[in-house]
Amino acid sequence: TKRPYVVDEMISAKSIAARIEALAQEIDREFADTDKLVVVGLLRGSFVFIADLVRELHLPVEVDFLEASSYGDGMESSREVRILKDLRSGIEGRDVLVVEDIIDTGFTMSHVLHMLSGREPRKLKVIALLDKPTRREVEIKADWTGFEIPDEFVVGYGIDFAQRNRNLPYIGKVRFTD
Numbered sequence: 001t002k003r004p005y006v007v008d009e010m011i012s013a014k015s016i017a018a019r020i021e022a023l024a025q026e027i028d029r030e031f032a033d034t035d036k037l038v039v040v041g042l043l044r045g046s047f048v049f050i051a052d053l054v055r056e057l058h059l060p061v062e063v064d065f066l067e068a069s070s071y072g073d074g075m076e077s078s079r080e081v082r083i084l085k086d087l088r089s090g091i092e093g094r095d096v097l098v099v100e101d102i103i104d105t106g107f108t109m110s111h112v113l114h115m116l117s118g119r120e121p122r123k124l125k126v127i128a129l130l131d132k133p134t135r136r137e138v139e140i141k142a143d144w145t146g147f148e149i150p151d152e153f154v155v156g157y158g159i160d161f162a163q164r165n166r167n168l169p170y171i172g173k174v175r176f177t178d
């Protein structure tokens with residue numbers, strides 16, 4: 001049975017939207033010369049962020065997904081990243097933006113970047129909505145970060161706790177009530 005908890009709002013839907021607007025402008029500038037940007041969302045956590053982000057871009061984009069999983073239903077990284085679904089398109093010579101909801105230990109992003117850079121894209125950049133720099137175990141940094149957050153277990157806006165709370169429109173932190 002599930003340990004009881006409540007979710008306290010940490011970043012409002014409004015501040016997320018404002019931050020995404022600003023980030024999208026920077027991405028528009030960075031990829032201004034692209035003929036078509038491949039925007040890669042890491043399933044499942046990034047599905048909300050990628051949906052909002054691509055709608056703020058003024059570039060020709062293509063959307064693709066990669067599924068990598070390390071946490072399963074637990075609160076701890078397994079440190080063993082599995083690729084459950086690969087991209088549909090080849091990315092050799094292409095401009096690629098990897099979209100992630102959160103970088104925590106860094107294992108997921110490090111694994112994904114290593115794999116994708118081996119395919120020799122023209123440009124490979126990373127955007128993460130959230131970053132928990134104090135938790136890092138692998139040296140990795142996003143090119144753009146929405147918000148740096150302290151070491152709290154967060155949910156919402158795509159992020160789950162044991163597959164729950166992905167549908168919250170804001171980022172909240174889990175507080176156990178027992």
Ligand code: PRP
Pocket residue numbers: 042043044045046068069070071072077100101102103104105106107108109159160
């Ligand atoms: C979560 C989150 C990131 C990753 C970050 O995914 O969405 O992808 O963990 O953690 P790390 O930096 O410690 O690797 P998860 O494995 O829970 O899969 P999900 O996106 O399907 O929830």
Ligand code: MN
Pocket residue numbers: 042043044045046068
């Ligand atoms: Mn994820």
Ligand code: MG
Pocket residue numbers: 045071072160
């Ligand atoms: Mg998860």
